[in-house]
Amino acid sequence: MRDVAALADVSIKTVSRVINKEKYISETISRRVNEAIQRLNYRHNLAASQLRAGVNSSAVGVILVDISNPFSAAVHRAVEDVFRETGIAVFLASTDEEADREKAAVHAFSKRRVDGFVIMPASHDQGYLLSEIAAGTHVVIIDRPPAYLNVDFVVSENRKGARLGVDHLIRHGHRRIGFIGDWPTVASSQLRLAGYEDALAAAEIERDPRIILQGFADAAAVQQATENLLAADAGITALFVAQNALCAPAMRAVFARGKRKEIAIVGFDGFDGADLIEPGLTVIAQDPTLIGRTAGELLLRRMNGENPEPTGQMLDTHLIVRGSGEIPGPFRVKDASLA
Missing domain, CATH: 3.40.50.2300 (Response regulator)
Structure with a gap:
């Protein structure tokens, strides 16, 4: 936030007010701050705010194509079951096969500093996740092989x-x-x-x-x-x-x-x-239950510092x-x- 303030030539408090969409901020100041945010690829750390409020921020994001589809519902439930005993919350979003909605969900969850993602990709290039991975966020791709990204994945044959x-x-x-x-x-x-x-x-x-x-x-x-x-x-x-x-x-x-x-x-x-x-x-x-459980367990091991090399798992059909x-x-x- 300090870097954003310096680039926009405003105070840190002003940056915070713009991010939180408070009233009485001029359009000129708001535009300068938002341009600085974009140039620096800054994301407001909602998790830090939650921690200051005494809220546990440990969470993972599950992004599926259609959560109303029984296949996706079973995948989600299995991932949730993996993390239930750990106290880690599971956020959920659907994309309707729209790459922009996938990226928007990733961005929204990242602002909350989730520790990892399980993603059924709608996008045809998941290279945009490299910045998330570089920031320490773990990713497991399911249902479709990852494209332009070397990460763990779980797919059916x-x-x-x-x-x-x-x-x-x-x-x-x-x-x-x-x-x-x-x-x-x-x-x-x-x-x-x-x-x-x-x-x-x-x-x-x-x-x-x-x-x-x-x-x-x-x-x-x-x-x-x-x-x-x-x-x-x-x-x-x-x-x-x-x-x-x-x-x-x-x-x-x-x-x-x-x-x-x-x-x-x-x-x-x-x-x-x-x-x-x-x-x-x-x-x-x-x-789908095995897909979700396998993906959840892979992600949990990643979050615990295990599995140094990405692995791909192809699950049989019958x-x-x-x-x-x-x-x-x-x-x-x-x-x-x-x-």
Whole structure:
């Protein structure tokens, strides 16, 4: 704060008044102080204020894409469970796949001097976190591999899991398999599409971009796009749905066309109650609780001075058979070109 005051040519008290947005500060003075703050990359230490007030400021920040998504909720709960016994608070924010919201959350938590972050990145370059790391803040990336940043990360075997799901459909006689996926800019979506393509290539099935759909504004858009796809291509006998939030609207589209028992579906994760419908949704299952617990334990060890080198952990997925992925296709297994 002293450096900010010197650069802005004001008193330390004036800097404090500007930061705290007190009244009766002229626009000229406020602008000079804020420009100095930006030039010096200064962050007000709210934690110091909290400590002076006798408040424990030890905390970590968890930043997820969508905290209403059951996957994210399970991750958050597992991280929280890791830190509950330590007395360390867990702050939570969501980004809605917006990089600016991710950075804003990091900035907001950093002002409170959190000790570490668990981040499911919406950004495609996490290099902006280097200044946080240099300041002593620890970072663990989850769900998507880190980009331009060498830190601990915990991800599922997205590509391998997607291939397993599509292989399963091929083994049940399907060769015209549509792909319903998340935004193509999302790293996990890219990996799941690559797994889909791996399975097709292994079975000598030609990739057709016309039956690959990615990126939807909402559930209604997923359902409409899926209905349009099935109406336009009667040869599709199976769908691989590569994200849990897309599964229910994709299934509604299939059911609306009266194809409940004709079009096979495998989802990458599912939704609550997916085992109760008829047929139940066959899924490639991740373990969000294990992801959250592993990330929390990694972060806690970092905060305790352990793990000198960053580590990456790839967690297995597994197939859960419930019926929708076992609807037989028009090809016999021996015709599916599987070795």
